[in-house]
Amino acid sequence: MKSEEIAKLAGVSRSTVSRVINNYSNVPEKTREKVMKVIREYNFEPNTSARVLAGKGTDTLGLFLFSIYDKKNPYRVYGNSYFGPFLEAVIDVGNYKGYYVMVHTIYNPSECWRIRQTFSQRRIDGGIVIGTERNQEIQSILAELNHPLVIVDYDPEEIKAIMPKDAKIAVINSNDVKGMESCVDELVALGHTRIGFIEGRDSTYSGYVRKEAFKRRMAYHGLPLNANYWLKGEFVKTKAEAAVKKLIKSGDLPTAMIACNDEMALAAMDTFKNHGIRVPEDISIMGYDDSPIASVTRPSLSTVRIPFYNMAQKAVEALSDMLEKKATGLRHYQLDVELIQRESCIKRP
Amino acid sequence: MKSEEIAKLAGVSRSTVSRVINNYSNVPEKTREKVMKVIREYNFEPNTSARVLAGKGTDTLGLFLFSIYDKKNPYRVYGNSYFGPFLEAVIDVGNYKGYYVMVHTIYNPSECWRIRQTFSQRRIDGGIVIGTERNQEIQSILAELNHPLVIVDYDPEEIKAIMPKDAKIAVINSNDVKGMESCVDELVALGHTRIGFIEGRDSTYSGYVRKEAFKRRMAYHGLPLNANYWLKGEFVKTKAEAAVKKLIKSGDLPTAMIACNDEMALAAMDTFKNHGIRVPEDISIMGYDDSPIASVTRPSLSTVRIPFYNMAQKAVEALSDMLEKKATGLRHYQLDVELIQRESCIKRP
DNA sequence: GTGAAAGCGCTAACAT
C-alpha cells in the first residue's frame, strides 16, 4: 500500500494525501476526513525511507553505550548500574515523545566510527552517548560531528574546547563533587578517620571528579591520605577484589572505605567477609550509584544515588529540543545526587 | 557526500560505485581499489533511505519488550530478569551480525499496533517479541504479519494455529517443564512434603507451563496441593508480598515454597524475615530465572537458571536465517535450564 | 485548495 493508492481510493492526488499525513493547515476538514478514512481503513503507514529521502527526519534517536565490561559476561551492561535504568528511560521517554530508539553497544574506542557511520547513513537524527572515556577516537568523532548529540558523564570544558561553536550539543552529569563529599562527611560524622578509597577510572569524567573530590574533602577534614588505603579498582569487580586482597594481606586496614561504584563496594564486602573481616562491624563500606543490588545485598549498601532515570529523561529532552531547533550551542546540565544510608556503614568501632 | 561525487572523483560511474559498495563480483580489483580509496578518504557512507527505497533491506531488527511493570519504577525492565540480559544479548549478537537494533517497550496490549507500524513504515526487516501475554491484540497482529518474526516465551501450538502456513516465524522457549520439575524434585530430595507455590501469570506461556508442571510433579511424588499454600503473585513483587503476608497470618506455613520468578522469591524472603520467620531455617525458598540479584542477596537464592543470553542469541540467529531466506515456516526451539543450588533451600527442619 | 512534476540518493536491469 502506498500513498498513490490511497489517493486514488480517496479521489484526490498524492499531494493531498501527503498534506493530510503531515498535518498541513490548508486542507479543509472535509477533505482531510475523506482521506483519513481510507488511511485508517487500510492501516496505511507511509514508507519511512521515502519520507526521509524526500527531506523528512528519521524520528530516530541513536543510543551508544560504551561498555568497559568483559564481552563474555552476559550481565556486563546490566550489571553496570548506569546502563540498565538509563537505557530503559531513554527508550521510554523517547517512545513517548514519538521517537524510535536505536541502541548500540561499543566495547572499544576503535569502534567509535559506528557513531559516525550511523549518522552518515542517515539512520538517526540525533544521538546520546554514555560511558565514554576520554580518548583520541571519541574526540575526533565529536569534533567533526555536525548532528545534535547529548553526552552523559563528560567534561563540559573539554567539549567546549573541541566542538565547533555552533555545534548542537548537550552535556549531562550528576553532581559528583557533592556526592563524594557527602560520602566523606558521612564517614567522618560516624567517627572514622582512617578512610580508604577504591578508585574508578581517571579516563572517565565521573571517575576523575570523584577522586579529586575525595582528596579535597579528606584534606578539608584534616585527614591524611594513606597510600596503603588507596586501591585501584577501575570500576571493575575483579580488580577491586584483587586490590582488597592485597590490602588485607598488608595487615593494616582502615576502619572505612569508599568505593567509586556499588559493584566494587560489593566485591570489597565479599572479599572482607571471606577473610573473616566483618562488614560493617570491623570495617564500613560505602558504595556509589545506588544500583539495584545495593538494597538487596546484606548488609545493604550505603551509597550515593545517581538519578539515572532523570538524567536519561533530561538527555532525551535536551536532544529533542536541539532537533526541534529550540536549542543550539553547548548546554550543560548537572543533576543532584543523594546519600542513601543503609547498613554497611556504622560508627567507628 | 553522495555516491555520484565519489564516482566523479574516482573517474567511474555511480553504478560502479554501487557495485563496489555491494561487493559485486564483476568489478576488477584495480577498479575496486580505486573507488575504495576515494570512499575511505571521504568516509563515505551510503544513505540508508536511498538504499532501502531502491530495494535493499534496512539491516535493522526490531526488539519489542512487553513490560508488565509499573511505568513509574525506573528499574521495571531491568528488575525484570528477562529483559536486561536479553536486550543486551540481542544488541550484541545483532550488531555482531551487522544489524542495527531498534528497541521498543510496550506496556499495554493496546500498544501492539506499534509492531505493525514499525514494519509497515519499513523501519525494520524482522522483529523479536518477548514477554507477550496471550490476548486478542497480539493474536491479530501476528495473524496478519507478513515479515519474519521471533517470539520468545509463547505457545508454539497457538502460533501454528493462527499463523498462515508460509509465515516466517520462530518460537523460542526454555524448558519450563524440566525447570519446575527439578525445583520440586530438589525440595522433595531435601525432605520437604509441605511445599507452597507462588504463581506467575497464566496468560504468559511460561507462567502457565510452570504452574501445570508444578501440579503434575507434586502428584508424581504423591504430595498434596494445599490451597492455603497456593499464592497468586502474578510475577510481581508487591503482589507476592501481599500474598505471603496473608499466608503468614493464616498461621499455617509450608516448610518450603517455590516462586515462579526470583523477584517474587525475594519478596517472599524479605516478608518472612520481617515477620521473624527465618529463611532457610524455618522455610526454604526456591526462585526461578537466576537473575543477577539471586546470587547477591543473603541468603543467596536457589533457583533455576534460564539461559537468557543463549535464547537471545538463538533469536537473532533464527531471525537472521529467515531474513536470508535460509528458513521458512514455523520453527520451535527449546533451550535447556539448570537448577542452581544456593543457600535459600536446606533440609526440612 | 488542489494537482502536476521535479527530485531526494541509491540499485538493478539493460545496453554496450
Added chain:
DNA sequence: ATGTTAGCGCTTTCAC
C-alpha cells in the same frame, strides 16, 4: 567490465 536509465515512495515547489 562499465555506463545509461528507469524507478523506489514520498515531499514540496510551482501552477492554477
